[in-house]
Amino acid sequence: MGNNILITGAAGYIGGSVLANFISRTSGPIKAAQISAAVRSEEQAQKLSKLGVNVIQVDLVDETAVKEAVLRNEIDIVVHTASAIDGRIPSHLIKALGQRRKVSGEETYFIHSSITTLFSEEGGWPYGQVRDTDTVFEKEKEIGGPHPVRQTNILVTEQAKAHGVTSFNIVVPHVYGRGSGEWRKLSVSIPAYVRTSMAHKIVYKFDKDGHPPAAHISDLIELYALLVEKILQKERIPSGEEGYYFAMAHRTPWWAAMDRIAQSLHARGLVAESKPSIWPSDKMAADYLGFPVLYVRAMGTSSGDLVPVNAYRLGWKPKWDEEQFLASIDDEVQAVLELDTVKATIFDLLTSADK
Ligand SMILES: NC(=O)c1ccc[n+]([C@@H]2O[C@H](COP(=O)([O-])OP(=O)(O)OC[C@H]3O[C@@H](n4cnc5c(N)ncnc54)[C@H](OP(=O)(O)O)[C@@H]3O)[C@@H](O)[C@H]2O)c1
Structure with missing residues (x-):
C-alpha cells in the first residue's frame, strides 16, 4: 500500500x-x-x-x-x-x-x-x-x-x-500539557479557565465536581x-x-484542578482570592470561557464511566497519571502566560449559533 x-x-x-x-x-x-x-x-x-x-x-x-x-x-x-x-x-x-x-x-x-x-x-x-x-x-x-x-x-x-x-x-x-506544534501550542479547557480567571481576577468553578477522562x-x-x-x-x-x-489515561479531578489554578494565579498576584468561587450561572461560564452554552455544563461537570480497552490492546502505555497532572497545574498556568498568542477557533461554529 x-x-x-x-x-x-x-x-x-x-x-x-x-x-x-x-x-x-x-x-x-x-x-x-x-x-x-x-x-x-x-x-x-x-x-x-x-x-x-x-x-x-x-x-x-x-x-x-x-x-x-x-x-x-x-x-x-x-x-x-x-x-x-x-x-x-x-x-x-x-x-x-x-x-x-x-x-x-x-x-x-x-x-x-x-x-x-x-x-x-x-x-x-x-x-x-x-x-x-x-x-x-x-x-x-x-x-x-x-x-x-x-x-x-x-x-x-x-x-x-x-x-x-x-x-x-x-x-x-x-x-493537557504544552503542545509541540508550530502554531497553537495550548489545549482548550485549562487555558480557557486560566485566561478567563486572569481577565476577571477571579477563579470560578462549577457547583458540581466532575472527573472526566x-x-x-x-x-x-x-x-x-x-x-x-x-x-x-x-x-x-x-x-x-x-x-x-x-484515549483515557486517567481522570481529571476538576475541583482539585481549580484549587491549584487559584493558588497558582494568586501566588503570581493575578487573582484576588486563592480559592475558587462558584459560577453564578452556566450562561456566564459559557460567555466568559468562550464555550458553547449548550455544552458548557457537560464540559465542566461530566465524568462518564468509560472503560478504555482498544488503545491498551494496541500497546498504548500512557506515562502521565492524575497525580502528575495535578502537580503540573502551575506549569499549565505558566504555559498560558508564555504561549497564549493564537486565538482558539474550535467552538466558533457552535458559539456563533449561541449569538
Ligand atoms: N484539546 C482538547 O482537550 C480536546 C479534547 C477533546 C477533543 N478534542 C478534539 O480534537 C480535535 C483537535 O483539537 P485541538 O485542541 O487540536 O484544536 P485546535 O487547536 O483548534 O486545532 C484545530 C485546527 O483545525 C483547523 N481547522 C478547523 N477548521 C478548518 C477548516 N475548515 N479548514 C482547515 N483547517 C481547519 C484549525 O485552523 P485555525 O488555526 O485556522 O483555526 C486549527 O488549526 C478537535 O476536533 C477537538 O474537538 C480536543
Missing part, C-alpha cells in the same frame, strides 16, 4: 503535536512515510513549510479543494484533527479517500478524532458504563439526536463504509502514532463500527 499521510488541523494543538512527533522519528514505519500537513491560513502555511513537510493550504469545508488535495498528493491515510463538530469536513475527506482507493487500487484509511464527553450522562449517554469494545456505534445510532459530535461520529463510520475507506475513531479526552498531550500523540504504525504494518486492528479507541 501507499504510505502518504495527511494530518488535518496541523496548525492546531493536537494536529501540530502529531506532526511534530511524526517528523521527529528517526526509524520505523512512520519515518518511511510521506507526511503532508493541512492548514487553513497562508501565515500557518509559511510557518509550517520551514519544517520540510508538504504543506497544503486548504479550507476543508471546500469539497472540491479537498478532493483535489487528496488526489494530487496521493493521500492514503488521513489523521483528522481539524474538527469533531463539523461533519462536512470528514465527509469531504472520506469521499476523496474513496476516490483515491479507486485510482490506486489500495486500501485507504481515515482516523477521526472525537470527544469523550459524549459518553457521559451530561453529554447525552444514557447507558452508564461503556467499554470501547461494546457496540458503541449501534448505541450512538440509537441515541441519534442533534449533538453535532455524535452526528459526525455516525457519519464517519457510515460514509467510510459506503466509500470503502477503513475508519477509526480516537475518542479524545480532556488533553484525561491524557497528557505526549501520551495522546503516542496513541495516534501507534494506530498509524499498525496501519502501515498492515496489522488487522478494530476499525469501522468496532473502531472506537477511548
Whole structure:
C-alpha cells in the first residue's frame, strides 16, 4: 500500500503535536512515510513549510479543494484533527479517500478524532458504563439526536463504509500539557479557565465536581502514532463500527484542578482570592470561557464511566497519571502566560449559533 499521510488541523494543538512527533522519528514505519500537513491560513502555511513537510493550504469545508488535495498528493491515510463538530469536513475527506482507493487500487484509511464527553450522562449517554469494545456505534445510532459530535461520529463510520475507506475513531479526552506544534501550542479547557480567571481576577468553578477522562498531550500523540504504525504494518486492528479507541489515561479531578489554578494565579498576584468561587450561572461560564452554552455544563461537570480497552490492546502505555497532572497545574498556568498568542477557533461554529 501507499504510505502518504495527511494530518488535518496541523496548525492546531493536537494536529501540530502529531506532526511534530511524526517528523521527529528517526526509524520505523512512520519515518518511511510521506507526511503532508493541512492548514487553513497562508501565515500557518509559511510557518509550517520551514519544517520540510508538504504543506497544503486548504479550507476543508471546500469539497472540491479537498478532493483535489487528496488526489494530487496521493493521500492514503488521513489523521483528522481539524474538527469533531463539523461533519462536512470528514465527509469531504472520506469521499476523496474513496476516490483515491479507486485510482490506486489500495486500501485507504481515515482516523477521526472525537470527544469523550459524549459518553457521559451530561453529554447525552444514557447507558452508564461503556467499554470501547461494546457496540458503541449501534448505541450512538440509537441515541441519534442533534449533538453535532455524535452526528459526525455516525457519519464517519457510515460514509467510510459506503466509500470503502477503513475508519477509526480516537475518542479524545480532556488533553493537557504544552503542545509541540508550530502554531497553537495550548489545549482548550485549562487555558480557557486560566485566561478567563486572569481577565476577571477571579477563579470560578462549577457547583458540581466532575472527573472526566484525561491524557497528557505526549501520551495522546503516542496513541495516534501507534494506530498509524499498525496501519502501515498492515496489522488487522478494530476499525469501522468496532473502531472506537477511548484515549483515557486517567481522570481529571476538576475541583482539585481549580484549587491549584487559584493558588497558582494568586501566588503570581493575578487573582484576588486563592480559592475558587462558584459560577453564578452556566450562561456566564459559557460567555466568559468562550464555550458553547449548550455544552458548557457537560464540559465542566461530566465524568462518564468509560472503560478504555482498544488503545491498551494496541500497546498504548500512557506515562502521565492524575497525580502528575495535578502537580503540573502551575506549569499549565505558566504555559498560558508564555504561549497564549493564537486565538482558539474550535467552538466558533457552535458559539456563533449561541449569538
Ligand atoms: N484539546 C482538547 O482537550 C480536546 C479534547 C477533546 C477533543 N478534542 C478534539 O480534537 C480535535 C483537535 O483539537 P485541538 O485542541 O487540536 O484544536 P485546535 O487547536 O483548534 O486545532 C484545530 C485546527 O483545525 C483547523 N481547522 C478547523 N477548521 C478548518 C477548516 N475548515 N479548514 C482547515 N483547517 C481547519 C484549525 O485552523 P485555525 O488555526 O485556522 O483555526 C486549527 O488549526 C478537535 O476536533 C477537538 O474537538 C480536543
